[in-house]
Amino acid sequence: APRCSRDEAEISPFCSLPEHQAPRCSRDEAEISPFCSLPEHQAPSCPVCCGPIRGLATRLPSCQRSRSAVTCRLSGTLLDEDNPPLVLPSGHVYAEAAVLRLEAAHGGGAFRDPRTDDVVTMGSLRRAYFL
Incomplete structure (x- = not known):
């Protein structure tokens, strides 16, 4: 076969x-x-x-990966120590650079989460760590 x-x-x-x-x-x-x-x-x-x-x-076999990379759903950029992941109160995780762009577009201090449409303040964000 x-x-x-x-x-x-x-x-x-x-x-x-x-x-x-x-x-x-x-x-x-x-x-x-x-x-x-x-x-x-x-x-x-x-x-x-x-x-x-x-x-x-979807029909191809999946392989194990010995090393994986996490990317931002908004920007597609790699989440790493230079562009750390930030967790919103809703649980969504975005790259710091993407969050800063959203904040600048919203006028500073807060931004609107594109997935939930909630207004999120910068102080409510938490940094995520991946092991």
Whole structure:
């Protein structure tokens, strides 16, 4: 039986590799979040959420990642020590740079959360830490 379906072969460079050289992936090795299938939780920078690739990507096996990166849902920028994640009272997490842009657009001191439409003061934000 072929290792890859026709759809997988179209977008995966690993399908042309011999079996012993291809990365080993299976659906059992990675957890897929239930949020991935909900339109309100889809991120525009995620290949599985992206319209043209979504149908193909959802059928591909998931691989374990030894290192992951967390990005801001608003700006798509990496959340790290230079652009730390800030938690809003609603529980949503955005990059500091994105929050500062929202604050500047709102007039300073507060901003409107684009997901809940609540007015959020800068003093109500808490920094998040990922281990």
